[in-house]
Amino acid sequence: xxxxxxxxxxxxxxxxxxxxxxxxxxxxxxxxxxxxxxxxxxxxxxxxxxxxxxxxxxxxxxxxxxxxxxxxxxxxxxxxxxxxxxxxxxxxxxxxxxxxxxxxxxxxxxxxxxxxxxxxxxxxxxxxxxxxxxxxxxxxxxxxxxxxxxxxxxxxxxxxxxxxxxxxxxxxxxxxxxxxxxxxxxxxxxxxxxxxxxxxxxxxxxxxxxxxxxxxxxxxxxxxxxxxxxxxxxxxxxxxxxxxxxxxxxxxxxxxxxxxxxxxxxxxxxxxxxxxxxxxxxxxxxxxxxxxxxxxxxxxxxxxxxxxxxxxxxxxxxxxxxxxxxxxxx
Numbered sequence: 204x205x206x207x208x209x210x211x212x213x214x215x216x217x218x219x220x221x222x223x224x225x226x227x228x229x230x231x232x233x234x235x236x237x238x239x240x241x242x243x244x245x246x247x248x249x250x251x252x253x254x255x256x257x258x259x260x261x262x263x264x265x266x267x268x269x270x271x272x273x274x275x276x277x278x279x280x281x282x283x284x285x286x287x288x289x290x291x292x293x294x295x296x297x298x299x300x301x302x303x304x305x306x307x308x309x310x311x312x313x314x315x316x317x318x319x320x321x322x323x324x325x326x327x328x329x330x331x332x333x334x335x336x337x338x339x340x341x342x343x344x345x346x347x348x349x350x351x352x353x354x355x356x357x358x359x360x361x362x363x364x365x366x367x368x369x370x371x372x373x374x375x376x377x378x379x380x381x382x383x384x385x386x387x388x389x390x391x392x393x394x395x396x397x398x399x400x401x402x403x404x405x406x407x408x409x410x411x412x413x414x415x416x417x418x419x420x421x422x423x424x425x426x427x428x429x430x431x432x433x434x435x436x437x438x439x440x441x442x443x444x445x446x447x448x449x450x451x452x453x454x455x456x457x458x459x460x461x462x463x464x465x466x467x468x469x470x471x472x473x474x475x476x477x478x479x480x481x482x483x484x485x486x487x488x489x490x491x492x493x494x495x496x497x498x499x500x501x502x503x504x505x506x507x508x509x510x511x512x513x514x515x516x517x518x519x520x521x522x523x524x525x526x527x528x529x530x531x532x533x
Contacts, residue, residue: 340383387444
């Protein structure tokens with residue numbers, strides 16, 4: 204079936220049921236689960252450890268341990284397409300819009316058409332090192348790249364080049380960005396957490412530093428002054444970014460590897476204990492927990508768009524005024 208027709212049909216039918224709140228999980232059990240609230244309702248079998256998931260219009264894309272990108276039909280539980288080319292150390296995949304996804308490997312960025320996974324182009328740059336995480340700053344047409352050598356790279360989608368590289372130290376297992384004023388990451392060789400912002404030239408500028416000597420696994424900025432982290436100990440860490448200290452919350456005897464917003468009042472965490480825990484976003488208490496046998500590496504909400512709550516009104520114009528990039532992505 205023509206992929207444009209398929210996408211249209213999926214947009215039309217992919218509407219959540221009343222009171223449903225769905226998310227996807229990827230784990231060490233080599234499967235992807237679709238959840239409706241706290242009930243797993245569908246299983247997808249990539250037969251590989253799942254590191255990254257992104258979703259749009261009833262199709263989701265995964266990055267797995269075999270270094271292949273795969274797209275999946277969320278309704279039929281079948282694999283839609285699989286990339287016919289790969290590089291080493293695939294850890295992150297990111298949807299730029301409804302027609303292009305970006306994948307990060309060791310020293311490579313690949314642009315794939317979505318959802319049929321035809322290679323559009325690739326960029327080789329040894330300064331990228333092993334790419335651990337990709338984050339889209341949509342309104343500014345930038346992608347942030349966290350590399351295992353401690354660098355955060357700023358990649359321009361307009362010029363298709365790296366326009367800044369900031370050596371913050373740390374392993375860069377995670378970073379998160381809310382807008383150009385709010386970026387958080389590990390820093391100073393895993394001895395601290397730092398906040399950053401972008402200047403008018405899209406250069407990364409360090410803002411604040413808080414001492415914390417444990418490796419970061421997950422990061423989620425809740426608003427411009429508050430962030431939550433999963434770390435190499437059995438606690439969640441919270442940071443009021445106006446302060447110079449962090450707080451710890453016991454996380455049910457489990458290291459947290461992934462954090463996702465569930466709805467406007469709730470976030471969820473997954474990690475090494477085989478638990479998915481639902482947390483109250485306001486008072487940080489545990490609402491409920493689900494116990495499985497997996498190590499959860501990724502959680503992805505598909506019904507609730509948290510970024511839409513904080514994105515300014517210009518965000519929807521991501522490509523409309525940039526004809527060169529529109530042509531590239533079509």
